[in-house]
Amino acid sequence: MIAPSGEQMAIDSYRFLDFASRQVMKAWAARQESGVIPFTPLAKPLSECALALLSTAGVARNDDLPFDQEGERRNPWWGDPSFRAIPLGTTEKDVRLYHMHIDPRFGESDLDVVLPMRRLTELSREGFVGPPAPTHYSVMGYILDPTELVEKTAPAIAERMHAERVDAAALVPA
């Protein structure tokens, strides 16, 4: 939904983007049709919910396959639509960020700015949420054709979350 013309959106991170990217994203927003939006109510109190995180920063562990940057260089219309599992306890020392449309150095200096596993663990210790899931996830957010992301990657992530008895998921853009 776009704010009616003349109305200033309170949240406007577009101002952190260059002009061309702004215009492209606004054109995409104007074309979306949301249809029926799924909704699953929380089944138990948040303080008992096992939480999993998903980042679009293109985070991959150093002992895992990187996201395919070479493929994107060969065909800049393409972005790697696969996902990586990030076990709880993984830190910035163990990963790299493979998203070429953001500055990877922020997440590589402090992984919690894109995938806040330590912050989630702290909130769990406070009793605000239940235990963090053993596995968290990342995709790489530059995907212009979302077919494989929606048909293969997202269902595979959902399946793993269900297998680990995740009660809720928090998604973080990059």
Place this chain on the structure above:
Amino acid sequence: MGLVQRVLEASGIPTVTLSLIPDLTRAVGVPRIAGISYPFGRPLGRLHDADGQRAVLRAMLELLPSASGPDTYVELPFTWPESPAQARNASKDLPPPPIVELLKRKPWLLAALYSGRIPQSES
């Protein structure tokens, strides 16, 4: 991101997303969304600012129990401490992504990006 969120939610997992560009995310149509005016690459906040990052995470997670239906949207009251120009300057030395290089060489292809009719190969 919104599309992935919809698949997870439809599979029976309640979800909430943080969003830097909530008008685009809401246009896709998601169950719970918290908008924040932070720069790209640092959605949770400043490096090594554990208190600030925890406050953002806590605020977005609060939507999980509080939302009563789809498209529940809150605007988080956090303010980035630098101007947009300062935030962008931190990444000035990065090479542009491949699509930007391509559009510099073939600017007419911008129409494809703008329209969403995405070519199958480079040109």
